[in-house]
Amino acid sequence: xxxxxxxxxxxxxxxxxxxxxxxxxxxxxxxxxxxxxxxxxxxxxxxxxxxxxxxxxxxxxxxxxxxxxxxxxxxxxxxxxxxxxxxxxxxxxxxxxxxxxxxxxxxxxxxxxxxxxxxxxxxxxxxxxxxxxxxxxxxxxxxxxxxxxxxxxxxxxxxxxxxxxxxxxxxxxxxxxxxxxxxxxxxxxxxxxxxxxxxxxxxxxxxxxxxxx
Amino acid sequence: xxxxxxxxxxxxxxxxxxxxxxxxxxxxxxxxxxxxxxxxxxxxxxxxxxxxxxxxxxxxxxxxxxxxxxxxxxxxxxxxxxxxxxxxxxxxxxxxxxxxxxxxxxxxxxxxxxxxxxxxxxxxxxxxxxxxxxxxxxxxxxxxxxxxxxxxxxxxxxxxxxxxxxxxxxxxxxxxxxxxxxxxxxxxxxxxxxxxxxxxxxxxxxxxxxxxxxxxxxxxxxxxxxxxxxxxxxxxxxxxxxxxxxxxxxxxxxxxxxxxxxxxxxxxxxxxxxxxxxxxxxxxxxxxxxxxxxxxxxxxxx
Numbered sequence: 056x057x058x059x060x061x062x063x064x065x066x067x068x069x070x071x072x073x074x075x076x077x078x079x080x081x082x083x084x085x086x087x088x089x090x091x092x093x094x095x096x097x098x099x100x101x102x103x104x105x106x107x108x109x110x111x112x113x114x115x116x117x118x119x120x121x122x123x124x125x126x127x128x129x130x131x132x133x134x135x136x137x138x139x140x141x142x143x144x145x146x147x148x149x150x151x152x153x154x155x156x157x158x159x160x161x162x163x164x165x166x167x168x169x170x171x172x173x174x175x176x177x178x179x180x181x182x183x184x185x186x187x188x189x190x191x192x193x194x195x196x197x198x199x200x201x202x203x204x205x206x207x208x209x210x211x212x213x214x215x216x217x218x219x220x221x222x223x224x225x226x227x228x229x230x231x232x233x234x235x236x237x238x239x240x241x242x243x244x245x246x247x248x249x250x251x252x253x254x255x256x257x258x259x260x261x262x263x264x265x266x267x268x
Numbered sequence: 269x270x271x272x273x274x275x276x277x278x279x280x281x282x283x284x285x286x287x288x289x290x291x292x293x294x295x296x297x298x299x300x301x302x303x304x305x306x307x308x309x310x311x312x313x314x315x316x317x318x319x320x321x322x323x324x325x326x327x328x329x330x331x332x333x334x335x336x337x338x339x340x341x342x343x344x345x346x347x348x349x350x351x352x353x354x355x356x357x358x359x360x361x362x363x364x365x366x367x368x369x370x371x372x373x374x375x376x377x378x379x380x381x382x383x384x385x386x387x388x389x390x391x392x393x394x395x396x397x398x399x400x401x402x403x404x405x406x407x408x409x410x411x412x413x414x415x416x417x418x419x420x421x422x423x424x425x426x427x428x429x430x431x432x433x434x435x436x437x438x439x440x441x442x443x444x445x446x447x448x449x450x451x452x453x454x455x456x457x458x459x460x461x462x463x464x465x466x467x468x469x470x471x472x473x474x475x476x477x478x479x480x481x482x483x484x485x486x487x488x489x490x491x492x493x494x495x496x497x498x499x500x501x502x503x504x505x506x507x508x509x510x511x512x513x514x515x516x517x518x519x520x521x522x523x524x525x526x527x528x529x530x531x532x533x534x535x536x537x538x539x540x541x542x543x544x545x546x547x548x549x550x551x552x553x554x555x556x557x558x559x560x561x562x563x564x565x566x567x568x569x570x
C-alpha cells in the first residue's frame with residue numbers, strides 16, 4: 056500500500072465517517088497492509104486532528120464523538136487481524152471508567168471512554184452514578200490498570216477522594232491508578248487526593264499511556 | 269396581560285434569585301440525592317432559601333423544578349407531578365412577587381453523543397409543562413440547555429399548550445477561540461434568535477460562565493436579538509478549600525460585573541440573576557450596587 060492510503064484513514068476519522076473507516080480497514084486487512092503503520096500514520100494523526108479542532112472551537116461534541124467512533128470501528132477490525140498476524144499494538148491496558156455516585160453527568164466521561172477505546176484501550180464504561188464498590192469489583196474482575204472517575208459537581212468530587220482511598224486500601228493485584236476529571240476538578244485536586252488528572256478527553260489518552268509505560 | 273409578561277416586556281429591570289442547588293447542598297443535601305426530593309422531605313429548608321432571596325431583593329424566585337421532568341426523576345424512581353406542584357407552592361409561600369417554574373434538560377442526548385431521541389424529550393417536557401401550567405406560576409424558564417434542539421422541544425411543548433404564559437429560555441455557552449458556543453456547537457446569536465422566533469418571551473444564557481465572561485457574551489448578543497435578554501452567570505469557578513467547596517467569586521466582584529452589563533445593555537435587558545455558586549449575598553450586593561448607581565430597576569421601553 057502506498058502512503059496515500061494512510062491519509063485516507065486520517066481523513067475518515069477527521070470527517071467522522073464510520074462507514075468509510077470500516078471499509079478502508081476491511082480492504083486494508085484483506086490486502087495484507089501494514090496495520091501498525093495505518094494506525095500510527097493514519098488513525099492516530101486523524102484523532103489528534105479531531106482533538107485539535109475541538110480545542111479550537113471548530114468541532115463540537117457530536118464531531119468529536121463521530122471521529123472517535125470512526126477510529127474505534129477501524130481499530131475493531133484491526134485488532135483481531137493484528138493478533139493473528141502475531142504483530143501486536145503496544146499493550147495499552149484496561150480501563151474501568153464511570154461517573155461517581157451522586158452524579159448523573161455522562162457526556163464528558165463517555166467522551167473519555169470513547170477516546171480511550173479509539174486509542175486501543177480496553178474500556179469498561181460503568182455509566183453514571185457508580186458506587187465505589189462497583190468500581191473496585193469491576194477493576195478486580197478485569198484486572199484494570201486504570202480506574203477513571205469523573206465528577207461534574209463540587210459536591211460529588213469528594214467521592215473521588217473516597218475512591219482514591221478505597222483503591223489504596225483494597226490492594227488490588229493489578230494495582231490500578233486513579234485518573235480523575237470533570238469541570239470542578241484540577242491538577243491540584245488530583246495531587247491532593249493522590250490521583251492522576253486529565254483536563255479533557257485527549258489528555259486522558261496521554262495520561263493513561265504515560266502511566267502504563 | 270399577565271403582570272409578569274408586562275414586566276418582562278416593558279421593564280423595569282427584574283432582579284432574579286441565585287443558585288438553589290448549591291444552597292441546598294450547603295444545608296446538607298447529600299450527594300446523589302436529587303434536589304427535588306427536598307421539596308417533600310425538607311420543605312422548610314427550601315422555603316428558607318427562597319425567603320433569603322426575597323429578603324436580599326429578588327423579585328422573582330425559581331421553583332425547585334429544574335430536574336422535575338419524568339425522564340430525569342424516573343432514574344430515581346420519583347413521581348414528578350406532585351413534586352412540581354409542591355415546589356411551586358413553596359416558592360409562592362416565600363412571598364416573592366413573582367414565581368418562575370424551572371425546566372432543565374432531561375439528561376438524554378441525541379446520537380452520536382447519547383442514545384436519546386426527540387420523542388423522549390418531547391414527552392418529558394409536555395408532561396412537565398402540563399403540570400406546571402396548572403400550577404400557579406407567573407412564567408416558565410427553560411434553563412441550562414446545551415443543545416438548541418432540546419431547548420426548542422421544551423419551548424414548543426410549552427407553546428402548544430399555552431401561547432400566553434411568558435417563557436424565558438436560557439442556553440449554556442462555553443467560550444471558545446471563535447466566540448461563544450454550546451457544547452453541541454450552537455452559535456450564540458443565531459440560537460437566541462431562533463428561540464425568539466419560535467415564541468420565547470425572553471432569551472439569554474445561564475451557568476458555565478463567570479460574570480466577567482457572561483458580560484462579554486451579553487455584549488455580543490445585545491442589539492442582535494429582537495426580544496429582551498436574561499443573564500445568570502455562575503460565581504466564578506468552584507475551588508476546594510479547607511472548609512469545603514467554594515466558588516471563587518465574591519459578591520462584590522459579581523455585582524460589579526453585572527452592573528457593568530446593565531449599564532452597557534440598558535433597556536435590552538429584561539432580567540438578571542445568578543446561577544451556581546451565587547447565594548443571597550450575591551443578590552444583595554447586586555441590588556445595593558444597582559441602587560448606588562441609580563439603576564433603580566426603571567427601564568423605559570423604547
